[in-house]
Amino acid sequence: MSCTGKIDNLTLLHALEEGAEQVFVFGCPEEECHNLTGSKKARTRIEYLKKILMELGMREDSVKFVAVPRVISPKRYKIYHVS
Amino acid sequence: MIIAQRKPIKEILKMLEGYKKILIVGCRACVTVCCAGGQKEVEVMGSIIRIDRKRRNIAVKTIERVIDRQCDSIYFSAIDEDVQESDAVLSLACGVGVNMLAETYPKKVILPALNTGFMGITEEQGVWSERCIGCGDCILDKTAGLCPLARCPKGVLNGPCLGSNQGKCEVYPENDCVWYLIYKRLKELNQLDKLKEIIPPKNWSEGLPPRKIIREDIRL
Numbered sequence: 001m002s003c004t005g006k007i008d009n010l011t012l013l014h015a016l017e018e019g020a021e022q023v024f025v026f027g028c029p030e031e032e033c034h035n036l037t038g039s040k041k042a043r044t045r046i047e048y049l050k051k052i053l054m055e056l057g058m059r060e061d062s063v064k065f066v067a068v069p070r071v072i073s074p075k076r077y078k079i080y081h082v083s
Numbered sequence: 084m085i086i087a088q089r090k091p092i093k094e095i096l097k098m099l100e101g102y103k104k105i106l107i108v109g110c111r112a113c114v115t116v117c118c119a120g121g122q123k124e125v126e127v128m129g130s131i132i133r134i135d136r137k138r139r140n141i142a143v144k145t146i147e148r149v150i151d152r153q154c155d156s157i158y159f160s161a162i163d164e165d166v167q168e169s170d171a172v173l174s175l176a177c178g179v180g181v182n183m184l185a186e187t188y189p190k191k192v193i194l195p196a197l198n199t200g201f202m203g204i205t206e207e208q209g210v211w212s213e214r215c216i217g218c219g220d221c222i223l224d225k226t227a228g229l230c231p232l233a234r235c236p237k238g239v240l241n242g243p244c245l246g247s248n249q250g251k252c253e254v255y256p257e258n259d260c261v262w263y264l265i266y267k268r269l270k271e272l273n274q275l276d277k278l279k280e281i282i283p284p285k286n287w288s289e290g291l292p293p294r295k296i297i298r299e300d301i302r303l
Contacts, residue, residue, distance in 0.1 A: 010123060013130040017137070055092035056135050 004028070004065070005038025009049045012063050016053075022062055029067040039067065084113035084204075085177045086211040087120065087197040095128075096135055098194050099171060103142060105132060106169035107196075108162060108184070109149035110176035117211055119197050120175030122149045128175065128196060153180025156187045166191055202233075219290045225277055227268035232285075234261035240282040 001007065004027030015023045025042055033039040046065050053062050089095075099105060107125050115121030129145040136143040146165050150158045153176035159166075166172055171192040174181045178199040185193040201213040216233045222240070223230060232238050236254040242262030246253025250263040269275050 008123075010126050010130060013127060013134065017130050017134050052092055052131060056096075056131065056138070058134075058138075 003033075003035050003038040004042035005033075005035055005040075007042045007045060009045055012046070012049055016058075016062060022064065025063070025065045026068050027065060028070050032070050034070065039065075084116055084202070085179070086117045086200045086203045086213075087114050087177045088117075088200060089119055089124070090196055090198055092131060095173070095194075095196050096132070099132065099173065102171040102192070104144045104146070104169045104171075106146045106148065106162070106165045106172045107132075108153065108172060108174050108176070109147075110151075110153040110174075110180050111149055112152045112154070112176075114176055114180075114197065115149075116205070118209075120177075125149055125175055128173070153177075154183055156183055159184075159187055218285060219294060220285060222282055225280060225282055226265045227272060227274070227277075229261055229265050229268065231261050231265065234258075240284070
């Protein structure tokens with residue numbers, strides 16, 4: 001999708017339902033968000049989903065937001081763990 | 084509108100224990116607006132239930148439906164067959180919708196997925212607050228349209244109380260004192276003389292549940 005701010009918890013839940021052990025959401029670092037609050041919204045939603053998953057007895061890191069700097073060659077991706 | 088919120092997942096899963104065919108029913112009215120029981124929340128609930136059962140190797144079939152209003156049985160025809168097929172119906176409506184389902188389907192297990200909160204407004208996206216307690220004897224003409232019963236923790240009818248401090252509530256300091264707001268609005272409207280009228284204590288005995296309104300002129 002064009003921005004992680006558009007992420008829907010239902011999409012993440014479906015991935016887990018299909019059998020994924022962990023789901024990573026790759027998005028811009030919050031301070032570099034092209035849409036200003038997209039990454040922040042994604043993180044807030046993921047935090048909300050984490051609470052649900054923990055109630056289900058699943059690991060907190062079943063879903064994780066990973067910030068990747070914008071405008072960078074995919075070969076040089078350096079992954080920053082934010083959550 | 085009626086504001087509600089989802090019960091803790093554990094509580095919902097516990098009440099669903101033992102049921103294999105679960106109908107999840109949302110409502111397109113208030114609970115859709117307050118993001119507690121609309122289409123998306125129904126789908127999320129279905130997914131959560133299936134994930135839980137899959138993790139525990141327990142079979143489950145979920146059916147997801149959303150109807151226009153659960154407080155009116157006229158809309159139930161859309162789910163009649165699904166209700167008959169299911170072992171239990173999980174309602175994502177307010178308590179009124181749950182009651183309506185239970186009264187309409189006496190032989191079916193009807194379960195609530197939400198805790199119904201109050202009648203309120205949307206302050207901003209994701210924030211709702213109470214504005215009316217449904218007392219049945221509205222006094223908003225005397226209080227500039229702002230309800231002291233809904234917004235004052237003490238329900239002071241002739242306020243403010245002595246705890247009001249610089250326009251803030253003593254019980255919830257983050258809130259504006261509603262009587263301060265009433266004063267400001269009456270002043271703006273040049274109606275401060277309304278504050279001289281003492282509002283008598285309410286006769287709560289006339290509002291005992293279950294309340295009912297009958298309009299003979301529109302009955303069929």
